[in-house]
Structure formats: structure tokens, C-alpha cells
Amino acid sequence: AQSVTQPDIHITVSEGASLELRCNYSYGATPYLFWYVQSPGQGLQLLLKYFSGDTLVQGIKGFEAEFKRSQSSFNLRKPSVHWSDAAEYFCAVGAPNTDKLIFGTGTRLQVFP
Amino acid sequence: GAVVSQHPSRVICKSGTSVKIECRSLDFQATTMFWYRQFPKQSLMLMATSNEGSKATYEQGVEKDKFLINHASLTLSTLTVTSAHPEDSSFYICSALDRSTGELFFGEGSRLTVL
Numbered sequence: 144a145q146s147v148t149q150p151d152i153h154i155t156v157s158e159g160a161s162l163e164l165r166c167n168y169s170y171g172a173t174p175y176l177f178w179y180v181q182s183p184g185q186g187l188q189l190l191l192k193y194f195s196g197d198t199l200v201q202g203i204k205g206f207e208a209e210f211k212r213s214q215s216s217f218n219l220r221k222p223s224v225h226w227s228d229a230a231e232y233f234c235a236v237g238a239p240n241t242d243k244l245i246f247g248t249g250t251r252l253q254v255f256p
Numbered sequence: 257g258a259v260v261s262q263h264p265s266r267v268i269c270k271s272g273t274s275v276k277i278e279c280r281s282l283d284f285q286a287t288t289m290f291w292y293r294q295f296p297k298q299s300l301m302l303m304a305t306s307n308e309g310s311k312a313t314y315e316q317g318v319e320k321d322k323f324l325i326n327h328a329s330l331t332l333s334t335l336t337v338t339s340a341h342p343e344d345s346s347f348y349i350c351s352a353l354d355r356s357t358g359e360l361f362f363g364e365g366s367r368l369t370v371l
Contacts, residue, residue: 179362186262186349186362187300233299242288242353244360246299 145170147236149247157255158226164219164250166208166234175237176217177244178208182230190232193217204228229254259283260352262363269340270371276336277366279350285330286352291323294347294365306333340370 146169156162168174175194179187191202198210208219217234234247259282269275279289287308292300304325305313312325322344324336333352337344349365 184347184365184367186260186364187351188362189359242360243290243302243305245302248299249297251297 145174145236145238145245147234147245147247149232149234149250151250152248153251153253155253155255156224159223162219162221162224162228162252164232164234164252166217166219166247167215168217168234168236169215170236170238172238173212176208176210177235177237178202178206178217178219179233179235179246180204180230181233181249187233190219224252224254226254226256228252260286260350260361260363262348262350262366264366265364266367266369268369268371271341272339274336274338275340275368276334277348277350277368279333279335279352279363281331281352281354281361284352284354284356286333286354287330288353288355289327289333290351290353290360291325291333291335292349292351294349296347300349303335308333337368340368342370344368345370 148167177192178190181187190206191200193200193210200208206221231249233249235244237244261280263278289306291303294300303318306325306327308327327333347367350363351360
């Protein structure tokens with residue numbers, strides 16, 4: 144069965160520091176992988192996605208993620224965090240033959256000035 | 257870009273009443289929509305897949321008679337929480353699939369509080 148693990152429940156960084164949010168997945172083949180961001184009381188906004196091809200994916204707001212098949216990981220990175228990046232981040236996995244997404248438990252990012 | 261709108265964004269109701277939440281795709285036709293439930297500080301749990309013109313497909317453990325889903329048009333799906341109880345209080349989020357791009361767009365969510 145598909146599953147997604149986000150090991151870090153809460154991360155705190157200083158503004159301007161680099162960021163890496165971890166995501167590990169379990170799936171028998173190459174899944175579709177997504178990162179979403181959720182601001183308090185809001186829906187989800189897609190940051191980036193990986194279907195195939197180049198394993199380094201560029202997204203919106205300066206985020207990128209790298210698919211590493213050997214590690215079953217799809218970690219999200221940003222070189223310099225802004226205070227407005229404070230939010231909840233969800234990694235999700237979808238099977239190519241279905242439209243359903245399975246979400247990780249999320250990582251709450253707090254940014255200090 | 258494509259937008260998915262949910263209404264109402266917040267609703268408070270008395271125990272025993274029914275509440276309807278709407279999910280609309282504004283810029284595209286969505287034959288498939290999804291309903292999620294999110295508990296405080298937790299992830300999104302898929303409740304059901306809403307298919308235009310046919311019955312919804314519910315995930316295991318989700319009561320069909322409790323959470324009625326209707327997808328009567330290509331731009332609207334509704335979730336009705338019947339005979340609501342305090343334990344139904346939650347944040348409900350819908351998403352709509354734009355098949356022309358393969359992208360999934362999420363609504364802003366609806367916070368239900370049952371007194």
C-alpha cells in the first residue's frame with residue numbers, strides 16, 4: 144500500500160536560512176510526487192510535482208525538490224527562507240493509474256526574524 | 257489560473273441538523289472531485305471521490321449515509337453532513353481534477369463546528 148512519511152512534525156528556522164523538509168514514500172513503482180503548502184485556515188496550494196524525467200524539480204516561490212529513487216525520498220528545499228514561508232507543508236503521493244492522493248502528516252514550518 | 261471555491265468557509269450548526277458544503281470549479285469542468293477531512297494539526301484524510309453523474313466512491317470507514325455527496329454538474333459537488341454531531345466538527349476540503357492538465361486544485365476549505 145502507498146504511504147508517505149514526513150519525519151519532522153515541526154521545524155523552526157531563521158529568516159534567510161536554508162530549508163530542507165523531508166519526505167519518504169512507500170510505493171511499488173515510481174509514483175507521482177507532490178508538495179503542497181497550507182496557510183492557516185486555508186486550502187492547499189501546489190508547490191511542485193514530479194511525474195517523470197529530471198529528478199530535480201523546480202516549483203513556485205523558490206522551492207525545489209529532488210526525487211531520489213534509491214532513498215524513496217522527495218525532499219523539499221529552499222536556499223533562503225522568507226517569513227512568509229511559515230505554513231504547513233504536505234508531501235503527497237499518487238499512483239499513475241489513479242487520481243487519488245495520499246498525504247503525509249505534514250511539517251509545520253516556523254520562521255523567526 | 258484555475259480556481260476551486262468552497263462555500264461556506266465557516267459554518268456553525270446545532271447537533272442533529274444537516275449541513276451542506278459546496279465545491280465549485282470556476283475555470284474548468286471537473287468530472288472528478290475529492291472530499292477530504294482534516295483534523296487539527298493532522299493530515300488530510302480522503303473521504304470520498306465524487307464522480308459527475310454517478311455515485312461517489314467512499315473510502316473505507318467513511319459512512320455513506322452520514323456524508324452524502326452529490327456531483328450533479330461538471331462544476332459542482334456538494335457534501336452534506338447529515339444529523340451532525342460534535343465529533344463531525346472538522347475542516348473539510350475539496351479538490352477538483354482538471355483533466356486537461358492533470359492538475360488537482362484545492363478549495364479553501366470549510367470549517368464545520370457542531371454545537
